[in-house]
Amino acid sequence: MKRNFSSKRNAIYNTILSTTTHPSARWIYEQLKPDYPDLSLGTVYRNISLFKNEGKVSVVCNVNGEERIDGNTSPHxxxxxxxxxxxxxxxxxxxxxxxxxxxxxxxxxxxxxxxxxxxxxxxxxxx
Missing domain, CATH: 3.30.1490.190 (Ferric-uptake regulator, C-terminal dimerisarion domain)
Structure with a gap:
């Protein structure tokens, strides 16, 4: 299903793709909050879930209670x-x-x- 990317969704996705730190949702939120003052942590979580379901990102592991996300979905x-x-x-x-x-x-x-x-x-x- 082709889905339109809102500016926030696009920013969340690009933030994941632009780093090799395997970020948590909170890290992504903290990176984007200055540019998107109305961004909520819930929006970040919902979009990560959407990206996971679409196969655009994967969850590597859980560190200190937070899922760590990888934009590189090739096997490694x-x-x-x-x-x-x-x-x-x-x-x-x-x-x-x-x-x-x-x-x-x-x-x-x-x-x-x-x-x-x-x-x-x-x-x-x-x-």
């Missing part, structure tokens, strides 16, 4: 820092893991794969 791996909460894209060579190959050899089909590593980022390890 993430690292989540347990200390500072950063979510970082991890380079992935796209090769199939031994687990994936084992499933494929048993006749399974794989529609998607989600890999998330948890630990301490290099900044937190050095502090």
């Amino acid at each position: 791996t993430h690292f989540v820092c347990n200390c500072c909460g950063r979510v970082i894209d991890v380079a992935d060579d796209g090769s199939k893991s031994s687990e994936s190959l084992a499933l494929l050899n048993k006749g399974f089909t794989i529609d998607s794969k989600l890999v998330i590593y948890y630990g301490k980022c290099s900044d937190c390890c050095n502090n």
